[in-house]
Amino acid sequence: MTESSSTASVPCVAAHHEPSWREGLKTGMPSLFGIGAWGLVVGIAMIKSGLTIPQALGMTLVVFAGSAQLAALPLIAADAPIWVIFATALVVNLRFVIFSALLAPHFSHLPWRQRLMLGYVAGDMTVALFLQKYPSEAPQVGKLSYLKGLLYPNWASWQIGSIAGIFLGSTVPPEWGLSFAGTLAIICVMIPLMIGRPALCGVLVAGAISVLAAGLPYKLGLLLAVLVGMLTAMLIEETAEKWRSKRG
Template sequence: MNAGDMNADERVNRQALGAVDAPNREAWRAGFKTGLPTLFGIAAWGMVVGIAMVKSGLSVPQALGMTLLVFAGSAQLASLPLIAAQAPIWVIFATALVVNLRFVIFSALLGPHFAHLPWRQRFYLGYISGDLTVALFLQRYPTLEPIAGKLSYLKGLMFPNWFAWQTGSLIGIFLGSAIPAEWGLGFAGTLAILCITVPLIINNAALCGVLVAGAISVLAYDLPYKLGLLVAVVVGMVTAMVIEETILKPREKRKVDHD
């Protein structure tokens, strides 16, 4: 084979690779464009959590390690008062685990789309996943049919989301010591959580779970190690599941049968 033939084959291979990569690049851009409107809010939420970590008594290296390793704002905020109160480590881990149980559901929904990937890659994708990224992906790909660009679309959602969060969190960590405590950062954190929680109340079961959890958290406020929060979350989740299974689903089934 002469040099001309080799150059021709190389051009053909490059064109073939370009044709294969084109759908992936387009899907990545589509994912980025879909998630772009959420990035400012994610960064702001990360900044609130970064400030809260420093204000709760964590050193800058500890706060940096937490935001890079945990990457879960709600769980971080839930565990910070326990860390400050020197609660037992099992209480801290149990609280964070319960707060993040929703990711078990997210994984069950997302997993079948990428079951063919190596476990290390799935583990990595699980680490950088977030509430909004999973929701936006499933909105775009509600079925399991194989479609080119699924993984690239997911990465287009996840990577910018992760970088926005970490950027905001790092800013909050380094600014935390310079911001006066009287600015009411705890209240700002509460508002941030409410802004994320309210859109997740998608039906009556979720609303009942939130109301029950709120009531339990007030009634169990005096429990040691702030275990009232853990009890409230568990009771609220159980309430929502019971209402969903015993009231809402049978009602929807009767409606379908009637139609």
């Protein structure tokens, strides 16, 4: 058997490599409760923002992105123009373009429909855990099963929590301060991502811009803060790379 034929056979074996699937499930298990709790908060927030139950169910199943949903909900409640809502959600979710680029070399051999499905169920923590396990792009038995063991339970946990929140939303007292709970949920997800100087500076700049631009109509201050924060982080990262290359 040649090296190329051996490599080509790896995906077929990986697709049925059950130990890898169970390993992925075990690795992602500690985060499932938190993901479900965050989904519960977002589900309740959708109902509290004025969405009907069918609309909220459609949003959680189609969008599957808590940060984008929480960013879009105040705009929907404020009757903001549709382009503002879509632009805000798009900018907030631009990090998934980076995630897809990081996963692409590992799974470029798969059919596009399968890659599209994996991209739909991918999340921040699951992609990070996969890349921690498989930093190399070289084909390995069990890669795909390990990724599925991370992604599918994560997706199910979110949907169960979110759907429960949707149906419970009308019964939860407003004095529980769910908007503050949603803010805490976002912070809990954001803190692990603030590793390194570029990300930290980007968050600090985005926070400052969001405060200074809070008075802009249609919550455009949020969109501006995200854009400026991302550009700041990219600029600092690029500057640091140039400085390291000169030193090297």
